[in-house]
Amino acid sequence: MIFENKLEIQRLQTANELRQNGINPYPHFLRRDMDITKFKLKFSHIKDLDEQRAEPSQLVSLAGRIKLMRDAGKAVFANIEDESGNLQIYFSNKTLNPEWFAVVKKSVEVGDIVFVRGYAFVTRTGEFSMHVSELTLASKSISSLPEKYHGLVDIEIRYRQRYLDMIMNPEVRNDFKKRSIIVSTIRRFFEEKGFLEVETPMMHPIAGGANARPFVTYHNALGVNRYMRIAPELYLKRLIVGGFEAVYEMNRNFRNEGMDLTHNPEFTSIEFYWAYHTYHDLMGVTEDLLRTIIDRLGMEQIVEFDGTMIDFSKPFARISYKKALIEIGGLDPEIISDKDKILEKLRSDNYEANENLDLGHLQAELFDNYVEDKLINPTYIIDFPISISPLSRRSDKNPEIAERFELFIAGREIANGFNELNDPVDQYNRFVEQMKGKEKGGDDEAHEMDEDYVRALGYAMPPTAGEGIGIDRLVMLLTNKKSIRDVVLFPAMRPLKTETKESK
Secondary structure, X not given: OOOOOHHHHHHHHHHHHHHHOOOOOOOOOOOOOOOHHHHHXXXXXXXXXXXXXXXXXXXXXXXXXXXXXXXXXXXXXXXXEOOOOEEEEEEEOOOOOHHHHHHHHHHOOOOOEEEEEEEEEEOOOOOEEEEEEEEEEEEOOOOOOOOXXXXXXXHHHHHHOHHHHHHHOHHHHHHHHHHHHHHHHHHHHHHHOOOEEOOOOOEEOOOOOOOOOOOEXXXXXXXXEEEEOOOOHHHHHHHHHHOOOEEEEEEEEEOOOOOEOOEOOEEEEEEEEEEOOOHHHHHHHHHHHHHHHHHHOOOOOEEEEOOEEEEOOOOOEEEEHHHHHHHOOOOOHHHHOOHHHHHHHHHHOOOOOOOOOOHHHHHHHHHHHHOHHHOOOOXXXXXXXXXXXXXXXXXXXXXXXXXXXXXXXXXXXXXXXXXXXXXXXXXXXXHHHHHHHHHHOOOOOOOOOOHHHHHHXXXXXXXXXXXXXXXXXXXXXXXXXXXXXXXXXXXXXXXXXXXXXXXX
16 A cells, blocks of 8 residues: 555545545535635735725635644634645634534645635734635545645655645746746747647657667567657658748657756757758747747846856857867867877866767767856857768868757757758768768767658758757756756656566
């Protein structure tokens, strides 16, 4: 049995006693008139009345969870809370039937959800409250809430039992409301620009669209492996080939990799593709989008994150990949173009150095270790090495450079965009090079060959630019949260010992 501690057993007994007395501890069809915040607004004027500060003629029904009870013998003060806010309620053996008052005092406890009906009044101490004339138990809580003054601070419990975290910490609910506003604003933004929202497969026959290890599952009816999608990119670009000119998808991706402050194995992103536009257009749209979201949240364009002020009001900086290595990373120009010198530099600073990596991937190691965490204000890094950009178009000026950017804010990658490679022969050859690198042991997250995607490009994809934005990291930034687990309702967690034993 799940409910085994002493207090839970006592509450189960209380629920059974109520049933034996003909009282259902889990009734239904209890309709409230309004939420607590609307109640406070509707009757806020009584605070200004000189004499009788009450509205006894206007009875209203509310519902909420009891967060606090103060027994004064023949009267009880309690605090109830719903999604909108909290309110003090008052009832006594005079406002309720005395026999029912005795049942309530014995059977209703902190954590229970109650339905109350009464009128607004102000107590002698000046607190706006409800004078309750009717109280019904709406749902009996078997598990006790944490003690009010210490609250729920254990981070493991907060993530594993998000429902309890939300009960005890209303600010957590507010953060996820902000997340919802961010998501809805993004949808509205792209719809107003003429983008079509689409849905593409979550299970792929080939792991592709990004460099990452996939989760593998098995389709019994087809008798084949399927890969939980790493990214929707290759399917969305098939739609561009098919004739759509502006599409987006906002949904989950899955990557079988480690978990840390910025990585969860399943995460939310938006990817959008825009025919007859360039990656420079995408950078402008992204700046516009972020400022629109900040306005929608009612925030200033200078946002605080982890004690640092980040300025969104100015045009975002743009700097080339190599220039960032030199000017921001402080690296010698002679090092960044010499594979052996890069390996020597990484090893001397105790960073991992894989000699099987090509020059572009080694430059990426330099970037990750010497540049990324220094990019605080919004900064576009542009013109990436082509070998780490297998789906990007080559620069006409320099074929070793990809027409690509990544947006960094507060030392984290927020967005990745580029002019799409639409030459089917070049794309095929890039896939081949990726597979060679994988076979050598240099890059075990490289793209697999996707012949159908190459075939799609063979029917001609118009000049297109595409971008992906990590929703979770964006929410982290705008809610001032340092861990991705704080902005994912139910983050991945290591199994408890009891769960591990049961699974065996």
